[in-house]
Amino acid sequence: MSLAPRLDLRQSQSLVMTPQLQQAIKLLALSNLEIEGVIAEELEKNPLLEAVSPGEDEPFAEREREVLRDEPAPADELVLAGEAAGETLDVDIAAERFDDAPSDSGSSVGDGLGLNGTASGPGEDAPDLDAFAAAAPSLADHLSQQAGEVLTGADLFVAQHLIDLIDEAGYLTANLLEVSSRLGVPLAQAERVLGVIQTFDPTGVGARDLAECIALQAREADRYDPAMARLIAHLDLVARGELPRLKRICQVDDEDMADMIRELRNYDPKPGARFGGEPMQAVTPDLHVRRTRGGWVVEIDSSTLPRVLVDRRYHAQLAAGPQDKASKAWLGDMLASANWLVKALDQRQKTIIRVATEIVRQQEAFFLHGVSHLRPLTLRQVADAIEMHESTVSRVTSNKYLSCARGLFELKYFFTSAIQAADGGDAVSAEAVKSAIKGLIANEGAKILSDDTLVELLNAKGFDIARRTVAKYREAMGIGSSVQRRRQRALGGG
DSSP: OOOSOOOOOOOOOOOOOOHHHHHHHHHHTSOHHHHHHHHHHHHHHOTTEEEEOTTSHHHHHHHHHHHHHHSOOOOOOOOOOSOSTTOOOOOOGGGOOOOSSOOSEEEEOOSTTOOEEEEOOOOOOOOOGGGGSOOOOOHHHHHHHHHHHHOOHHHHHHHHHHHHTBOTTSBBOSOHHHHHHHHTOOHHHHHHHHHHHTTSSSTTTTBSSHHHHHHHHHHHTTOOOHHHHHHHHTHHHHHHTOHHHHHHHHTOOHHHHHHHHHHHHTSOSOTTTTTOSOOOOOOOOSEEEEEETTEEEEEEOGGGSOEEEEOHHHHHHHHHSOOOHHHHHHHHHHHHHHHHHHHHHHHHHHHHHHHHHHHHHHTHHHHHHOGGGOOOOOHHHHHHHHTOOHHHHHHHTTTOEEEETTEEEEGGGGOOOEEOBTTSOOOEEHHHHHHHHHHHHHTOTTSOOOHHHHHHHHHHTTBOOOHHHHHHHHHHTTOOOHHHHHHHHHHTTO
């Protein structure tokens, strides 16, 4: 074996992840509203990009074509094939034709289902009713306003500090002795101020535990008699449904106990919940699915997807003027970046349409008959059907929502695990099993169904499922056990 230095020549292949390819991959995982933010940033940086509102795209596109006939512009090639550590975009550029004014229509899928993938055309903008709604005040603002009306000076200062320590449910989360020590005020003053806060709306706010919260509401309703006080002091027995023991403690009969339980159920355990938290944000669908005589139509919601085009006339004007080497290089970079963004957005749209169309094809029974007919489906199945990489399908289905006649669903909702059929037939979706469990419990009547009974009923329906799986699905849906449901029925007088 020679130890002398030598030169070797080797050949190898590798895929280089260019910054543009990485950005194109990231665009797939963004929702339409997030894409709007990306486009806004690009419009600020690139003067050759222009946003197009509905109704203006056709004249602008025609203007582009006039310029292009005289001066063809270079365009960056998007590398949309191959794999690099699982990072793929899976698009064949050679098979696609891109225009700087991308069409709103995607590929049509011709099959027995009559599936068509398109993008919804521009329509009249509906008024945004949310814009007319005034922002609801927070719990802290609501309490501070009331404190300012009845307190002044040091008491108001202590009240503001205590209000800041009240959580969204309306409970004081700090120790009053520590608060008074930190503020340098007597404990008696802090207790007195807290007592004033506990008279504010909503009733029960400022309580330090559930019993105090309920007691404040009972006093407000003039129902805080000795029997009710003893009942509130033993809420743990109420939760366990130990009615005979409670009757002995409260010294009441069956009728009075039922009356007190009914009164207790009318109180709000979280009085601050109606105020606190951020305002709810409506989910805007990225896709629409509708049924026509020819089959299912999948459309991208263009109302939340801004259109951008390359202003070639402005580019021609800049190119015709005097330029130095740096200016010419900058203008070329801007044009290449603008061309790339338009192409990447167009390709993103087509990829989303392809994935969504295949999901509708696979889950047609759900769109026709409901959740009980939801089929088991994996990312791999969709990826194989449309000849894309599994990671691409995963990105496309992230943060995307689909609107159909049955409601609004996240694309991830259609991918569920499989439960084997009891008769050896086709497997069923876990969501279908959950729906069956929910239906059985909703109609259980006077006889509460145990998990073992649910297993038997589900087996009779053709679901081969274990008891622990039934318990897991029941808990995931927020449904209590048979013992908990029996206690709730007893407390409710049912």
